[in-house]
Amino acid sequence: MSGNPQQSAESPRDRVERVPLIAGNWKMNLDHLQAIAHVQKLAWSLKDARHDYGSVEVAVFPPFTDLRSVQTLLAADKLALRLGAQDVSPQPVGARTGDVAAAFLAKLEVRYVIVGHSERRHGHGEDDGVVAAKAAAAVAAGMVPVICVGETADDLEAHGSAAIPHAQLEAALGGLPPEAEYVIAYEPVWAIGSGSPAAPEQAQEVASLLRARIGELRGEPEATATRVLYGGSVTSQNVAGFLKQPDIDGALVGGASIDADEFSRIVQFRKHVGVV
Numbered sequence: 001m002s003g004n005p006q007q008s009a010e011s012p013r014d015r016v017e018r019v020p021l022i023a024g025n026w027k028m029n030l031d032h033l034q035a036i037a038h039v040q041k042l043a044w045s046l047k048d049a050r051h052d053y054g055s056v057e058v059a060v061f062p063p064f065t066d067l068r069s070v071q072t073l074l075a076a077d078k079l080a081l082r083l084g085a086q087d088v089s090p091q092p093v094g095a096r097t098g099d100v101a102a103a104f105l106a107k108l109e110v111r112y113v114i115v116g117h118s119e120r121r122h123g124h125g126e127d128d129g130v131v132a133a134k135a136a137a138a139v140a141a142g143m144v145p146v147i148c149v150g151e152t153a154d155d156l157e158a159h160g161s162a163a164i165p166h167a168q169l170e171a172a173l174g175g176l177p178p179e180a181e182y183v184i185a186y187e188p189v190w191a192i193g194s195g196s197p198a199a200p201e202q203a204q205e206v207a208s209l210l211r212a213r214i215g216e217l218r219g220e221p222e223a224t225a226t227r228v229l230y231g232g233s234v235t236s237q238n239v240a241g242f243l244k245q246p247d248i249d250g251a252l253v254g255g256a257s258i259d260a261d262e263f264s265r266i267v268q269f270r271k272h273v274g275v276v
């Protein structure tokens with residue numbers, strides 16, 4: 001599934017349907033042996049549930065050391081799960097000790113690459129320029145960056161919820177070529193790993209503003225086709241509340257994604273009460 005299959009000249013943009021994406025960011029969890037067991041369990045659970053990957057796309061983002069093992073498993077078992085990476089080098093192949101080039105990831109059939117996660121912005125000093133270069137490197141290699149934006153608790157108090165995500169969005173999109181495919185993940189930093197997610201209506205408000213800004217910067221068709229995810233303490237208990245918001249097209253799940261049964265329940269959010 002590449003981008004939005006229904007986006008075309010003859011399909012009016014107000015009728016474009018964005019295929020929801022449920023993405024599991026494992027962070028620094030599960031070694032390559034645990035990764036195989038985990039993906040097998042997840043795939044079996046979704047098979048049992050007769051999950052339709054065409055109606056809800058599912059992606060896993062293991063650590064770099066697991067990617068080859070997971071890729072081999074997905075290919076061998078013809079699994080429709082998408083593979084994602086948690087980071088990418090902003091530079092092409094060369095003298096960059098410890099970096100992983102976009103070209104290497106693309107060769108492993110990695111489709112999505114997280115850039116700008118707050119754990120890298122704050123833990124590794126990555127600024128908006130680095131995030132923009134990483135997003136551009138992913139696109140140049142044929143992958144789809146998942147561009148994370150979000151405010152800290154201090155930002156929230158000083159500027160409200162939208163100012164910082166807006167600035168981060170603008171910087172990251174600045175380096176992308178026209179018609180690049182990308183995903184935005186709104187992850188309020190204060191909600192990550194805290195057990196206290198944003199209120200769905202508040203996340204919707206920011207998602208809607210981000211989409212409007214994409215429209216101003218890059219045109220309405222792109223704004224309408226781009227998926228905006230919510231991330232921050234998502235569980236099977238609260239996911240449906242986010243996914244029923246009109247501008248929230250999926251979830252970027254951290255802690256709950258390393259439990260295969262729980263992640264499977266999150267993927268099946270449509271079975272939860274009140275969501276069509």
Ligand SMILES: O=C(CO)COP(=O)(O)O
Pocket residue numbers: 025117187191192193194195231232233234252253254255256
């Ligand atoms: O950072 C996140 C996903 O990228 C969210 O993490 P949690 O789901 O553990 O809050």
